[in-house]
Amino acid sequence: MITSKLLAEAEGLSHGFSDRAGGESAAPYASFNLAYHVGDDAAVVDANHALLAQRLGYAPERLVHMRQIHSDRIVRCTPEMGFHSRPECDALMTDLLGQPLMVMVADCTPVLLYDPRRRAVAAVHAGRAGALKNIVGKTVAAMHDAYGSDPADLLAVLGPSIGSCCYEIGPEVAQEVQAAGCEGALSLRDGRTYLDVNAIVVKQLEAAGLTAGHIDLPGSCTACRTDRFFSYRAEGGTTGRQAGIIMLK
Template identity: 50%
Template sequence: MKTVSLSLFTPFPSITAAFTSRHGGISKAPYTDANLAFHVGDNPEDVVTNHDLLADTLAYNRHSLIHMRQIHSDRIVIVDETLNFDTPPECDALITNRIETPLMVMSADCTGILIYDPIQKAIAAVHAGRAGALNAILPKTIQKMGEAFGSLRENLHIVLGPSIGGCCYEINETIASECTSKGYGLALRREDEKVFLDVNTILLKQLKELNIENVEVIKHCTSCRCDEYFSYRADAQQTGRIAGVIILR
C-alpha cells in the first residue's frame, strides 16, 4: 500500500509511523482503492483486505491494530489489553505505551495527528476536524499523555497529516463567528462573499501556545489532491478514508 513517509519520525527506530494515500488497495469505486473505513458503505471484505495490505506494508499484526469510531468529540481513550481490531472505541484520540499495538486515525479532509514521546515511550493518534480542533482535542490529548505516562510537552514530536486546506474548506458565517469568538480568527480567509477555514492554523496555534516545537505538517490539501487522497468534499461525500498509523516497537 502506498504511504507517505514522515521525516520528523525518521530518527527514531523505536516507532513505525506513516499516513496512507488512496492507492494500493482493492476497493471499487467510489472507494477506489485503499479505503480503510468500514462505516462508509464499502464492501467489508475489501476493507479487511486493505487493512491486511497495510499491515503487511508496515509490518504489524492487523488484529492488534486499534482504530476508532470517530465522533468529532474530545473523548480520549487509553488503549489497554481489552481492546483489539474488532472492538474500536467511540472516541477521537487514542493513547498508549504498549509496544506492538498500532494506533490508527482515519480521515477524508479532517486532520489526522500522530504523536510520539521518545522519552516516556508513548504514542497517540488524534482525529481533529473543525469541531475537534475548536474543542481542543489536541491539547487535551497532550494533557492526557502527561497524566497517564508522564509525557512532557517539550519532548513530544507531532505530525499533522494530509487534510483539507484553507484554499478549499468553505464554511458559513456561523462557524466563522465561532472561530473568531474562540480566538482563531487568523484561521479564516475571506474571498468575495465566501469564507474559508484552515483547521491546521488552529492546531498550530494550540501547539505554539504549549511551546511545542517538534512539529511536521504534511502540506497536501486532500481536496486539491483528491487524486492522491480521499476527500469528503471533493468526492461529494461518498468516499473512503486514508489513515495515519503509529506503532511502538
C-alpha cells in the same frame, strides 16, 4: 504511504499516512479505503487492512481504531484492546509495544504524537469540531497525566487534510470559530470565508508546550488532490477514508 522525516529518524517506531492508491476497493472507494461505514464491501476493506498491516509490520488484530464522533474524548488503550474494540472517541494513546493506533480521515486533520523519552504515542482526529474543542492540546495534557510526558519532548505530525485553499465555510461556522478564539484561522477571498484547521491545530500544539521544530506539517490538500487522497467535501460525501497509523515497536 507517506512518512514524516521527523518521525522516520526515531528508533523503535513505525508510522505512516496511507493514501487512496494500492488497495482493492472499487469506485467510488478506489482503491485503498480503510473504513467500513462508508458503504464499501467489508471483505474488501478487510483485505485493505491486511495489506496495510503487512506494509507497516504489525499484527492486524492488534490495531486499535476509533468510532470517531468529533469530540474531545481521549482513550488510553489497554492490553486487551484490538481491532474490534473501536472505542467512541477522537484520540487514542498508548505506551504498549506492538499496539498500533489508527485515525481515519477524508479531509479532517490526522495528528500523530510521539514521546521519545517516555516512549508513548497518540493518534488524534482533529476535524473542525475537534480542533475548536482543542482535542490536540487535551491529548498532550492526557499524555502528561498518563505517562509523564513533557510536552517539550513531544513530536507531532499532521497528515494530509483539507487546506484553507478549499475549506469554504458559512457565517455560522465562522462565528463558532471566532467564539473559540480562533479567528486567526479565517481568511476572506472574493467575499467568501475560508478556514485553516491546521493553523488552529499548530497554535494549540505550541500553546500546549511543543516547539515549532517538533511539529511537521502536511504537504498536500486532500480536496485539491483527489487523485491521491479521499476528500469528503470534494467528492460529494461519497468516498473512502485514508488513515494515520503509529506504533511503538
